[in-house]
Amino acid sequence: MFDLIIRNANLPDGSEGFDIGLAGGRIAAIEKRIDATAGEEIDATGRLVSPPFCDPHFHMDATLSLGLPRMNVSGTLLEGIALWGELRPLLTKEALVERALRYCDLAVTQGLLFIRSHVDTSDPRLVTAEALIEVRERVKPYIELQLVAFPQDGYYRAPEGEKSLERALDMGLDIVGGIPHFERTMEDGRRSLEALCRIAAERGLPVDIHCDETDDPMSRHVETLAAETVRYGLQGRVAGSHLTSMHSMDNYYVSKLIPLMAEAEINVIPNPLINIMLQGRHDTYPKRRGMTRVRELMAAGLNVSFGQDCMMDPWYAMGSADMLEVGHMAIHVAQMGGIEDKKRIYEALTVNSARTMGLEGYGLEVGNRADLVVLQAADVVEALRLKPTRLLVVKCGKVISRSAPRIGELFLEGRPASIDPGRDYVPRS
Numbered sequence: 294m295f296d297l298i299i300r301n302a303n304l305p306d307g308s309e310g311f312d313i314g315l316a317g318g319r320i321a322a323i324e325k326r327i328d329a330t331a332g333e334e335i336d337a338t339g340r341l342v343s344p345p346f347c348d349p350h351f352h353m354d355a356t357l358s359l360g361l362p363r364m365n366v367s368g369t370l371l372e373g374i375a376l377w378g379e380l381r382p383l384l385t386k387e388a389l390v391e392r393a394l395r396y397c398d399l400a401v402t403q404g405l406l407f408i409r410s411h412v413d414t415s416d417p418r419l420v421t422a423e424a425l426i427e428v429r430e431r432v433k434p435y436i437e438l439q440l441v442a443f444p445q446d447g448y449y450r451a452p453e454g455e456k457s458l459e460r461a462l463d464m465g466l467d468i469v470g471g472i473p474h475f476e477r478t479m480e481d482g483r484r485s486l487e488a489l490c491r492i493a494a495e496r497g498l499p500v501d502i503h504c505d506e507t508d509d510p511m512s513r514h515v516e517t518l519a520a521e522t523v524r525y526g527l528q529g530r531v532a533g534s535h536l537t538s539m540h541s542m543d544n545y546y547v548s549k550l551i552p553l554m555a556e557a558e559i560n561v562i563p564n565p566l567i568n569i570m571l572q573g574r575h576d577t578y579p580k581r582r583g584m585t586r587v588r589e590l591m592a593a594g595l596n597v598s599f600g601q602d603c604m605m606d607p608w609y610a611m612g613s614a615d616m617l618e619v620g621h622m623a624i625h626v627a628q629m630g631g632i633e634d635k636k637r638i639y640e641a642l643t644v645n646s647a648r649t650m651g652l653e654g655y656g657l658e659v660g661n662r663a664d665l666v667v668l669q670a671a672d673v674v675e676a677l678r679l680k681p682t683r684l685l686v687v688k689c690g691k692v693i694s695r696s697a698p699r700i701g702e703l704f705l706e707g708r709p710a711s712i713d714p715g716r717d718y719v720p721r722s
């Protein structure tokens with residue numbers, strides 16, 4: 294009757310001891326006790342079973358290129374962009390595909406099965422788009438990859454920026470991207486948003502903009518993005534990535550801006566690892582954090598999801614394809630350490646991201662896709678604290694990755710022989 298039953302699972306809402314039955318690639322039952330047999334049964338032993346993680350903001354054309362052709366010495370965003378400009382003419386399709394596939398292998402072991410990647414369209418060769426389209430097809434059985442046509446060097450500022458972006462969309466990229474704060478003037482940035490939203494409306498595509506990734510309190514591209522979204526009737530289909538200028542804006546102005554964003558149903562995508570690393574670089578002390586106003590945006594009802602943005606590339610030498618690392622940083626930077634805060638951060642890494650990405654059939658409910666992850670932790674709060682091992686990753690009802698639990702053996706007189714960090718340190722309530 295079932296292909297696979299996962300028994301004794303803790304669910305993300307905090308309920309414990311459920312069985313999850315999977316059949317025909319779908320979740321067929323979630324019950325306290327499923328009285329049936331299955332092709333395979335797995336005992337989750339009271340661990341957290343979660344829907345897979347989603348990364349709504351990544352750069353898969355740049356990942357794992359760290360050190361090519363040299364390292365980022367200053368560690369700044371602008372040197373990162375310059376460095377990427379040096380590497381770009383040297384990129385080959387073969388190398389791009391190989392690095393992306395290797396990244397996806399790691400992502401699967403981390404339970405990360407939905408990724409939205411920006412794809413740089415600045416080089417008219419469009420070797421990046423060609424490679425990532427091939428990767429999208431090859432990983433389809435295990436990762437859903439969405440591709441954004443992203444004019445890294447500016448839609449107007451790059452010599453063939455406008456044409457290259459349209460050609461990349463013609464090739465089959467899924468989403469319209471942009472970078473208004475990198476155009477030559479505020480006015481060019483404003484015009485780029487008008488053009489990009491118009492293109493999206495004409496083609497029936499979503500929009501995802503690197504918007505105001507600066508510390509400039511006077512930057513106004515977020516309001517333009519919200520206004521153009523409403524003008525073209527794109528409500529709910531537009532994402533504003535980064536929005537770091539909002540950290541530095543005047544409070545009165547933000548009190549007007551957030552309702553505009555809510556009216557446009559902008560999906561907000563902060564990138565905590567990258568924002569805390571790259572923003573505030575012109576400050577001495579005190580130094581701004583630079584992440585957008587997560588708590589206030591959530592309170593206003595906006596859909597907030599977090600992106601990893603980078604892993605081992607010209608901008609960020611760290612990262613591990615772990616969305617819990619992203620959530621862990623978000624908790625610190627947004628100072629959202631309360632228990633309800635943490636539950637909302639976990640939702641941002643799962644259901645909110647799924648909404649940003651427009652995923653269908655996502656989540657642990659009967660009838661949805663049989664995609665799930667078993668973690669070496671008891672609940673979502675512990676998962677954020679521990680960034681634990683993903684013991685099992687299931688896609689379409691099939692186990693696609695398995696990792697041994699992290700168990701520390703001890704050789705100490707009078708102390709236990711081993712510890713399980715996911716079980717032996719759970720808070721007692």
Ligand SMILES: [Zn+2]
Pocket residue numbers: 350351352411503602
């Ligand atoms: Zn980015």
